Amino acid sequence: xxxxxxxxxxxxxxxxxxxxxxxxxxxxxxxxxxxxxxxxxxxxxxxxxxxxxxxxxxxxxxxxxxxxxxxxxxxxxxxxxxxxxxxxxxxxxxxxxxxxxxxxxxxxxxxxxxxx
Amino acid sequence: xxxxxxxxxxxxxxxxxxxxxxxxxxxxxxxxxxxxxxxxxxxxxxxxxxxxxxxxxxxxxxxxxxxxxxxxxxxxxxxxxxxxxxxxxxxxxxxxxxxxxxxxxxxxxxx
Numbered sequence: 001x002x003x004x005x006x007x008x009x010x011x012x013x014x015x016x017x018x019x020x021x022x023x024x025x026x027x028x029x030x031x032x033x034x035x036x037x038x039x040x041x042x043x044x045x046x047x048x049x050x051x052x053x054x055x056x057x058x059x060x061x062x063x064x065x066x067x068x069x070x071x072x073x074x075x076x077x078x079x080x081x082x083x084x085x086x087x088x089x090x091x092x093x094x095x096x097x098x099x100x101x102x103x104x105x106x107x108x109x110x111x112x113x114x115x116x
Numbered sequence: 117x118x119x120x121x122x123x124x125x126x127x128x129x130x131x132x133x134x135x136x137x138x139x140x141x142x143x144x145x146x147x148x149x150x151x152x153x154x155x156x157x158x159x160x161x162x163x164x165x166x167x168x169x170x171x172x173x174x175x176x177x178x179x180x181x182x183x184x185x186x187x188x189x190x191x192x193x194x195x196x197x198x199x200x201x202x203x204x205x206x207x208x209x210x211x212x213x214x215x216x217x218x219x220x221x222x223x224x225x226x227x
Contacts, residue, residue: 104161
């Protein structure tokens with residue numbers, strides 16, 4: 001596609017339920033990143049996928065968070081047993097290659113998650 | 117963790133004025149990038165400056181990088197109301213793949 005697509009754009013869930021957030025990166029982009037942004041805050045790194053390499057999961061805040069990237073394309077971020085502090089905008093980005101010094105990331109519009 | 121800190125946190129100016137935002141970081145970097153965010157959703161990449169570059173221009177944007185001081189500045193000349201947004205710097209550390217974002221500067225340009 002022309003840009004990074006994220007779905008859903010908004011998600012309201014009850015505390016304790018599981019949620020899945022989807023990211024469809026730009027075709028041909030080998031690197032994919034998940035960040036989250038709490039209200040009025042900066043971006044917090046969650047996880048990074050690069051080609052067939054093992055993902056960098058160093059930013060995942062707890063074992064309730066996991067992510068997959070199937071076939072080097074679409075990625076799903078799963079949050080189990082959601083808590084109110086998980087409420088944030090979850091942003092996905094992709095780039096041509098992880099170590100590129102040529103260009104920046106292309107971000108999706110994000111999923112606004114609200115845990116009630 | 118966040119490495120970059122933008123200064124000021126908020127900036128309010130009139131149309132036509134110049135806006136300057138500063139970013140400080142802590143480690144050795146491969147490159148530094150500036151992004152813009154409208155309405156708390158997706159970010160848009162503005163400009164990238166490599167660690168061996170000192171200044172870069174793109175339209176009304178001018179970015180400087182001082183690796184000895186671990187700082188960068190973003191200058192927007194002749195600002196417009198449409199420039200109202202949050203601006204973030206992001207650094208790619210040498211040897212690491214991911215970008216680390218700063219805390220952002222909220223810019224308000226009044227007509």
